Amino acid sequence: MSKLTMVEALNLALAQEMDRDSNVVLMGEDIGVNGGVFRVTKDLQSQFGENRVLDTPLAECGIVGTAVGMAVYGLRPVVEIQFSGFTMQAFDQIEQNMARLNNRTQGKYTVPMVLRTPYGGNIRAVEHHSESREAYWAHTPGLHVVIPSGPRNARALLAAAIRSDEPVIFYEPKAIYRAFREEVPDAPELLEIGKANVVQEGSDITIISYGATLRTCIEAAQDLEEDHNVSADVIDLLSVSPIDTETIATSVQKTGRCLIVNEGQRTCGIAAELIARINETCFEYLEAPIKRITGFDTVFPYFQVEEHFLPECEEIVSTAKSIVAWE
């Protein structure tokens, strides 16, 4: 048990899975000697060799496309795309092959690969370095889309993703890569993919989030509890495809009120899908309109003005209060 940042926890998962299974190979730009621009693959090349940690040419489509072939052949490639904004370069290979080859061949060829990529804003980065486009992948049939919210679940979910025979998009909330530490057990730990986690229980409102904004929601829930006498269920999705509708429905049927917080763009985003499902499963329980605090439908702001763009604690608190007050 040691206290690790998310970066360290991910590194641990990679090292342990590589140790366990020689079919696990890593591919990506600058992941070798350099250990990745965020150092998630630090020291893995020196530990496991250049043929297991491949510094690739600068071509995301090439990385994903060749990884698909390696996976079909029987390896378990774990790809790093340096920033999620550059997955656009590999969109065709993800949508046409990674997500579909298992289906196309009726299961003859599975594609047991993981595409890891840091996503999200507020790290003072330039354009294309702050994207949260998990909804693209949730809208793409055939993929699993996993988003951890802390060091411990990041480690356990990444290990599960690597062991899974399904193709997994693994979205890493880079804003909290090093924001806090958590106890992470030394021995390998796995978390089932597709299950949401009820982080805290309450009765007045359900707050749903995932990734970097989950922390903000937990903070807001504490404020709500302490200062406003509002008690909230806080749900951490952990996977946006599949979505654990049952956990959500159980909570909203209990609270009758719901707030969804995420940083991806609003239109056709994850929050929209959650609202649709809650409408379908909880309509007669709903006592107020569901609200969503999300990224706006703009380009992620240039960093001088990014500060106020993402959902913040105070607004979550006030919105939750207004939902609870709604009659």
Next chain:
Amino acid sequence: MSKLTMVEALNLALAQEMDRDSNVVLMGEDIGVNGGVFRVTKDLQSQFGENRVLDTPLAECGIVGTAVGMAVYGLRPVVEIQFSGFTMQAFDQIEQNMARLNNRTQGKYTVPMVLRTPYGGNIRAVEHHSESREAYWAHTPGLHVVIPSGPRNARALLAAAIRSDEPVIFYEPKAIYRAFREEVPDAPELLEIGKANVVQEGSDITIISYGATLRTCIEAAQDLEEDHNVSADVIDLLSVSPIDTETIATSVQKTGRCLIVNEGQRTCGIAAELIARINETCFEYLEAPIKRITGFDTVFPYFQVEEHFLPECEEIVSTAKSIVAWE
């Protein structure tokens, strides 16, 4: 005034806009001598010359990327991507340049281009030839996404898209390319982009759709009226980005009940977004849960079994009835 199919109406719009403005140039695979695989650009190369109707190399990313440059330079390229499934190959250029260059340059460079592409299923095509992924584009800030439902509005919307200084994704419902004819005025006609059309008025339920499934909804609405004494507002979105929330809200506030029908995949699709907006704008008017009949979250079926995949009249009727009956 002549009775045209949608293919003929689109061809007319292209010819008239090319005639009107020599900056309009067409680019795409097989659009020249061959007139496009669906013949939408038939005879335009012989009429306007090879330098205005470019048969391009087989590279969608190349087509869109060079069109962006031409648009920045001052032309008005109208790109044809042979099937919408192949827009994945151009995803990076669409998301990173077509949608964003205007924003990146704070309006110094606009990108007045149109990306036309046939979408949708039920034409007995092979894999990748039946995709409806308009939600990808609706989720991408910076684009307008237009989807006509008949020859006349197809012609007027395409002309408007070409004249617009915004980058427009123009999704053509190929299942109805030749399904029926409509009177189309000879003189150029324009329709404002971003406005939904209330196709028929009713009081019991709002049915929202667009593209090929709009016809099915109109048919269903007639059945509902004639056989089940249910009167429906039928709304044709015509644009899925922006979405005309006002027209929708006005209708649902009147009827209190809503059914959404579209063929794209369900999760994070257009229907999800509509449900979210209706929840936000009409909650206190809603008398029943909103329902959606959409494509399922699978690969579009191989054509032996595509027949039952898409929303059909009978199911629309029975679902609408169940919504109206809900208490």
Next chain:
Amino acid sequence: MATENPSPSTANEGQEVASSKTPSAMDTTPIQLGQIEVLQILNEHGEVDEGLEPNYTNDELIDMYTSMVRARAFDKRMLTMQRQGRMGTFAPNLGQEACIAGQVYPLLKEDWYAPSYRSFGAQIMRGWPMEHLMRLWAGFHDGFPPPQDVNDMPFSIVIGSHVLPAVGIGMGMTYKNDPNCVVVNYGDGASSQGAVSEALNFAAVYKAPVVFVCENNGWAISTPTEKQASSEHFAKRGVAFDVPSIRVDGNDLFAMIKATEEATTRARNGEGPTLIEAVTYRMSLHTTADDPTVYRKDSEVEAWEKRCPLLRFELYLKSKGVIEQHDIEAIATACDEEVIEARDKFYEMDPADPTEIFDFMHIEMTEELKEQKDEYLKRLSNKGVTDE
């Protein structure tokens, strides 16, 4: 074979800090690019280049000839079935039989093959039952997966999108010290896709055991090669990425086999990828949905008819005394009968099960898909399609 030797792969180097170029003064000698060889063994008149004539037994020769005839028989029946409304849209291979047969003839069962949609002749040789391929073209999902013991990728519908995965398979072989190789086939049109260039680069960098066969058949639907690329020599694409390249008469079975054999040998020896540009011609329609008279002259097609790969092989076999005219007819009849037999089996096969749509989206169906499947099953039952 082209130009320079590729530089050695870096994949197995040690762990020390990498060193980029040595900072000596700039070398200003012009870079010699060498030449691309052009290979033809059996010309359009059935004349063989005696220095290169291969040494096959009569049985082998008849066997390889029969592969081409079988492909053509399949082609013809498929067109008929399509015209009768009993087959989906189909992409004929007429005129490209030598190219297609030659590129898999040297392969072992353990090798991998990543075909395009026009490669059914090769798929048959690789062990795909013809009725299986008919299922595929008729829109049955179960036609797409390769048969259990066939190491092939399903063919690629999206132009060029299979080439990177093929290179990945080769990289996997290198990783596993598997001495086999991969052949991947794509067209002149596909060569324009950026992903194909990326694939050449990855293959060269990782010295993957991959044979790229760029089948230059003159056309990509209605687009002639002159509009596809500035140079008519697609073999040059290899030069750019340091993939040894050769241009081959794709209507000459011997040349195709020899070029592929040399390439697979290099691949098996750890010498990395090769690009073969096979010059051939699409004699027929792009697909049954296409009308080539709109965009190309009959005279062009007629001229290519004289270069038919079967014709010249027949002339050769006859001149060698391997077969006579009546054997040719007998082989044609026998092949057609095989196809008819397959067709009849195909006609007897089960109809598609409309409930299958959800079953292969994941290895384990998700809860949300189960719910959607239930919804769909209800639809089918309401429509009387199933009696659930």
Next chain:
Amino acid sequence: MATENPSPSTANEGQEVASSKTPSAMDTTPIQLGQIEVLQILNEHGEVDEGLEPNYTNDELIDMYTSMVRARAFDKRMLTMQRQGRMGTFAPNLGQEACIAGQVYPLLKEDWYAPSYRSFGAQIMRGWPMEHLMRLWAGFHDGFPPPQDVNDMPFSIVIGSHVLPAVGIGMGMTYKNDPNCVVVNYGDGASSQGAVSEALNFAAVYKAPVVFVCENNGWAISTPTEKQASSEHFAKRGVAFDVPSIRVDGNDLFAMIKATEEATTRARNGEGPTLIEAVTYRMSLHTTADDPTVYRKDSEVEAWEKRCPLLRFELYLKSKGVIEQHDIEAIATACDEEVIEARDKFYEMDPADPTEIFDFMHIEMTEELKEQKDEYLKRLSNKGVTDE
């Protein structure tokens, strides 16, 4: 210049049915690829190739030298500002000044330039005020649009994604019979992107007036060129697509200017694109977020210091009697003062307006964005950021 002439563009042909290759017997002569020339005029010792020595006035020579010094002064101050926390992540250009200056020196105002993020030296020469570039790197949106009268694209953050649009601008010029041209700059790493290969192909097919400058500086972040590509000669990429190509000493300003001049002349004459591989070296960090000591040896950097583009130009100017040591110091001081002046202006500029985020998403703001903007304005006002 490389190899064959590209085949004539098909863009202006007549309307008759296209005819593909003539079906004569296969030509089996090997395809000669020719050679790629390597250009150096001023070597690292300041010695000039007398046959190629250009004929500039002293003022011109001092002017071009000053452009390089100014770029270096800017570079240095930007690093300092970044270390002081007054600048965002920055990508230094140290060591590449000749390459950068030479590729825009021959351009006219009416020409277009599509830079990468490491091209600020060229941007300054093209008319971008230095304080404007500081805004850009400091995360102000208004730093990104080119100044009103500058025909440049904003620089490309996504590697390689600006190359296709640059070709499109060239295609637009051809369409409008505009006699100008486009220079587009990208790195050795960028050359691996499929989109860059597609761009070379489009430029060749449409004979677009585009000069591709592939700035081979040895590294793409931590990836040395040996891992980026199998051949160290990035100029070969042009050969593949029939784009005439040349390899140039990128630390030699005269060679860069001459190669670019020849390429722009070809472009203006309707002879189509050219690829210039400029061999140079990234002396400093990839960006201020990078630590190169992790992945490369100091000795490599030191060896390249001797090949510094400024150093050899100074030696040359001195040997020609154009300047003396004290002039060098005076120019350096003057350039630094210019940068300081720009910096002080930059420090005085308005803070960013957080409400601007929505304003340029469309030419006319949509209703839905107006609503979202209202929501955001309320947030700002609740937070006390604005007093609305």
